[in-house]
Amino acid sequence: MKSIGIDLGTTNSVIATIKNGVPYVIPNNEGSRTTPSIVAYTKDQKILVGQLAKRQSVINPKNTFFSIKRFIGLRKNEIDINLENLPYDIITDTNNNIKIKCPAFNTVFSPEEISAQIIRKLTDDAKTNLNEPITKAVITIPAYFNASQRQATIDAGKIAGLEILRIINEPTAASLAYGLDKKNKTILVFDLGGGTFDVSILDVGDNVFEVLSSTGDINLGGDDFDKNIMSWLIEIFNKKENLNILEYPKSLQRLTEAAEQAKIQLSTHEETEISLPFLITKPKDGGEPRHLNTTLTRTTFEKLNNTLINRCKEPLQKALLDAKLEPIDIDEVVLVGGSTRIPAIRSLIKSIINRKINESANPDEVVAIGAAIQAGIITGEMKKMLLLDVTPLSLGVETLGEVMTKIINRNTTIPASRSKTFITASGTQTSAEINIVQGEREFVSDNKILGCFYLEDLPTHMDNSRSEIKITFDINEDGILAVKAQEKKSKKEKSIIIQNTSTLDENNVQSIIDEAEKYAEQDQEKRKFAELASQAEIFCLEIEKILQLNESTINETEKIKIKTLMNEIKLNIKTKDFNSLQNHYNELKLILDQLTKN
Structure with a gap:
């Protein structure tokens, strides 16, 4: 059984495989190497895909669906498209998930279902061309697809009847195709497709493809x-x-x-x-x-x-900055996506990176070829290569003071696993809420909450010691995140897989990173205050318990002084007075030290 690579594009899709050890783009039944990503439903209950759907689109606009990739895995409030200019109708279900209205069938379809029709058409045509069954595939996605979009793409493949071996980022797939015969090269992949824009920089050498940085704009194409x-x-x-x-x-x-x-x-x-x-x-x-x-x-x-055109400039510069490279360090520039043929786009690239553009491959086909190579590597048809991708944004959890504590930093090579241990706020705490956060800002409210779960039945500690909870983040090759929390003493644990929630803000990733840089100093000050306030609040709780346990041994003067300081601390937290809070907190700790010595 043959494995294939699929470039599921916004405008056109391509399918490829390995034939006699060489990547091969499989033509469709109409004889074309690209298939329009268009699906139509007719009044006589027929489903048309590709060129046939495109031909009848003028007379059947309400039932002809294109650019579906821009909606897959998203909710309506997350899309950045003027829906008035679309000839077909988009609605939402009770969970605000996008549904596409199909009057011809008197029903609605999810973007995954329509995408599955495109995948099925590609696969059926490939079966005819190769004269053998196809059950396994690698599908490519934009580098900045979030967890929901990644999972939705996998689901579309499954609906089409395929086992999805892996999903890989489009720029990474392109680098595989371009970099087969290259040694020790630093490659910049500029990917401007029908619906998304990515820039990735990769080191290629000795059959290892390492992504150094990846930036882009999910709402540009x-x-x-x-x-x-x-x-x-x-x-x-x-x-x-x-x-x-x-x-x-x-x-x-x-x-x-x-x-x-x-x-x-x-x-x-x-x-x-x-x-x-x-x-x-x-x-x-x-x-x-x-x-x-x-x-x-x-x-x-x-x-x-x-x-x-100008929106393409900043991600290009940001990719260089993230990779800690200068334009002169780039050995080759390769293009992906039909929109890279726009002369103004090419002029922009040359104005920043003074390198000749590699035009050895067709930008419409190179991603599918890379996907086929990856499929061949997994199934053993191709020589083993190591593909090292990255996660585009930092991941972490909410800690006291609504602070985001990062566990995996952005541009970390995936697959990846990272852990950190946290303590509960008090010894009597019997449950812990784990909020999973993605973004670059210091506070949860400025980032995106991906999911939440509870670790319950924690052991209580009469000696006022606190539970230790180890939180582990695992990202697989597809960028799907699994989070596990385990209490160290009891070994109680709970886990969650982030796959059915959108992981990016409505704005593109670049603006998220830019905001983080813009507000970095301000956020750091807020974080310092939040951390100090959390420490002071916990300390005050401990002091209250000490007062209760040692009421008879602490004199009234000390009690009044302690309670006054505790009230001052509460007031400082309320008024966000950092300096006074620091002074009162230190003074209270000094009093406790003296009481302990006595």
């Missing part, structure tokens, strides 16, 4: 360039014809296709004609059919998309 062209066309048309084209779904679908074609044309031409006769055949005002004819120049295209 070729679709966004198309949408800006589309908005420009809508403005021109509505102004000229005094109509709102958003009320005509079939016309919107034609505009979507025209915008994409214009972008492609401008990669090789200075201007392109956009001609859409009978864009609206039956206007609601009862007038004559309306047409659209205009010219889009490359200069206008770059002005329309200037913000998007």
Whole structure:
């Protein structure tokens, strides 16, 4: 049975395998090496995928679904897309999960189900081409997919009937494809696909591929360039014809296709004609059919998309900074994704990294080839290589004072396992709440809570000693996180796997890291106060117990002084007066030391 690699793309998808020891892109039944990531459901209960779905999209816009990768594993409040410009309808279930409305079948589908149709089409065509069964696959994902998106991609593969050997990041897969015959190279992979943008820097040598850094923008891709062209066309048309084209779904679908074609044309031409006769055949005002004819120049295209082009700059610079490299340290730049053909994008890359771009591989196919290589490595068809990926954001737990304590730092090579031991706030505490947090800020409220669980039935300690809880974070090759908490004395433990909750904020990872840097000094001051306040509160609880146990041996003057200081500490915590809190806390500790000596 053959194993395959799948690049499940936003715009197009590709499938590849290892044939006679060499990576091989498998053409689909239509003879093309790429398959449009489009699924359509027809009134006569047929399911169309790929080119057939694309061809009928104009006459069936409400039941033709594209760019689904941008929704997989997310909730509606987490997407950064103008849904008004989509010809089909997106709704949510009771948990705010995205569902896509399908009038033809009178039902709704999850993004995983629609993605599974694309995977099934790729797999079925591959079976026909190779004339043998296919049951196992490696699927690629953007480097900045969160845990929910990663798990949703695995689920889509399972729905399609495949055993998912592994999911790997698209830039990493590309480096495998480009780096097969290279030794001791530092490679920058610039991946601008239809829906996401990643930059990864890798060290390649002696069959070891190590990711040094990975940054990106999960809400930036070729679709966004198309949408800006589309908005420009809508403005021109509505102004000229005094109509709102958003009320005509079939016309919107034609505009979507025209915008994409214009972008492609401008990669090789200075201007392109956009001609859409009978864009609206039956206007609601009862007038004559309306047409659209205009010219889009490359200069206008770059002005329309200037913000998007510039958004590619910061992650590129950040990747270098995270890898502790200068542009001169990069040996090769390789491109992934059809949108890297945009001349302005290539100019941007060259302006920062003065290296010739490696164009030895097709940017549309290289990710699938890398996935096939990884599948071959796992199944033994390819020579063993070591693939070392990284986790993009830090992971930790909430500790006293709503502080985030990191257990695994960002850019840690995965798979990874890290542990830290914590103590309970008091000896009488019988349960501990474990909040799992992801992000770069010092406080939980500024980061993302991934999940929560409780470790219960902790042993109590009459001598006021406290329970020790060891918390272990394990990230597997797919970036899926497992967390275990164990009380050291009783060995009681509880664990959770983070797979059904989104792990990133609505903003992209880059902005999270930028915020962490911007507020670093302020956060450190807040953290210092939170830690001191927590220590002081715990100390006051211990003092109260000491007063109760030694009431007869402590004189009234000392008692009044201690209680006064404790009240001052409570007031300092309330008013967030760090210096006074520090002084009163130290004074209280000094009194306790004297009492202990006596």
